[in-house]
Amino acid sequence: MRHVELTDVIVATVLPFDEQGGIDWDSYRRLLDYCATPDGIGAVFVNGHAGEGAALTREERIRVIETTRDHLGPSRLLLAGVIPYCTREAVEQARDAKAHGADVAVLFPIPSFAAGGAGTTAPVTYVRTVVEEAGVPVSIFQYPLASGCGYPTETLMRIAALPGVVAIKEGSDTMTAYEDNYRRLKSEAPRVAMLPSNFDWFLAQCAVGADGILSGLANLTPHLLVDLWRATKALDLGAMRDAADRLHPVVRTIYGAPPRMDMHTRIKAGLEHLGVIDCAMPRAPLLPISDDLAAHVARTVDEAGLARLVPTPLPRVVPAA
Numbered sequence: 001m002r003h004v005e006l007t008d009v010i011v012a013t014v015l016p017f018d019e020q021g022g023i024d025w026d027s028y029r030r031l032l033d034y035c036a037t038p039d040g041i042g043a044v045f046v047n048g049h050a051g052e053g054a055a056l057t058r059e060e061r062i063r064v065i066e067t068t069r070d071h072l073g074p075s076r077l078l079l080a081g082v083i084p085y086c087t088r089e090a091v092e093q094a095r096d097a098k099a100h101g102a103d104v105a106v107l108f109p110i111p112s113f114a115a116g117g118a119g120t121t122a123p124v125t126y127v128r129t130v131v132e133e134a135g136v137p138v139s140i141f142q143y144p145l146a147s148g149c150g151y152p153t154e155t156l157m158r159i160a161a162l163p164g165v166v167a168i169k170e171g172s173d174t175m176t177a178y179e180d181n182y183r184r185l186k187s188e189a190p191r192v193a194m195l196p197s198n199f200d201w202f203l204a205q206c207a208v209g210a211d212g213i214l215s216g217l218a219n220l221t222p223h224l225l226v227d228l229w230r231a232t233k234a235l236d237l238g239a240m241r242d243a244a245d246r247l248h249p250v251v252r253t254i255y256g257a258p259p260r261m262d263m264h265t266r267i268k269a270g271l272e273h274l275g276v277i278d279c280a281m282p283r284a285p286l287l288p289i290s291d292d293l294a295a296h297v298a299r300t301v302d303e304a305g306l307a308r309l310v311p312t313p314l315p316r317v318v319p320a321a
Contacts, residue, residue: 008042114148
């Protein structure tokens with residue numbers, strides 16, 4: 001199994017739907033043209049939370065992977081979410097991901113881990129089984145610790161030591177846990193990439209140390225996140241703060257107000273305002289955001305100057321021969 005190097009900004013794509021709840025493939029391709037092609041985008045992550053992967057059928061998940069691969073060509077790294085309720089289901093989803101063009105499977109925790117299982121040997125066995133039976137490199141989707149599904153540092157390090165684990169999408173949602181996990185990871189499993197993904201802590205996480213940034217916000221602000229990452233690599237704290245200052249109003253608008261489950265629908269509202277996608281509808285059980293909130297998102301997008309970053313017309317990426 002080859003080792004995959006994950007770095008730079010990785011965009012966790014949203015998935016546009018039409019008013020009837022069907023996938024809007026034309027809007028999705030325009031979205032890829034906008035957020036997946038700027039210089040500094042290292043990979044694309046589909047079928048995750050941002051892409052409402054848990055609300056998709058198996059056939060839809062496969063088509064998302066195939067469409068993304070076909071549109072971006074063979075050279076761009078592609079990650080696919082695995083959101084299971086049991087290990088067998090995880091193996092099947094990971095096999096599908098590999099068979100249809102994904103380079104890495106991103107393993108979400110199994111919901112039953114929330115009942116005290118995150119700190120046991122069960123997550124280690126789960127990850128090992130998926131890697132061995134699906135034969136695909138994996139990234140670990142670290143949940144907020146408060147959810148009960150976030151792995152304690154000791155469990156996370158045992159997982160990171162497994163062959164085939166190439167990255168951790170770090171969403172512990174506390175800076176203490178992030179720093180502890182980063183320091184231990186770079187000491188004990190330096191080949192594994194640490195990818196900060198907590199929107200409230202982008203600047204702080206990057207300042208502690210990171211190998212890239214993985215975020216759904218990159219759908220809306222790919223260029224701003226690339227600026228933050230380039231400043232991080234250059235160890236330029238002033239430039240990092242400048243990028244974080246430009247990101248902050250967007251971050252607070254998208255993620256600040258409850259309920260947090262609407263965050264990706266808010267991103268879609270911003271993309272609809274920019275003309276990147278045609279419709280901001282989510283798939284049930286998520287509901288559309290209010291007109292007032294959509295208007296607030298639109299104002300924030302305008303004040304951030306994002307419209308000037310949208311190519312007109314959006315070009316289509318021609319896959320490499």
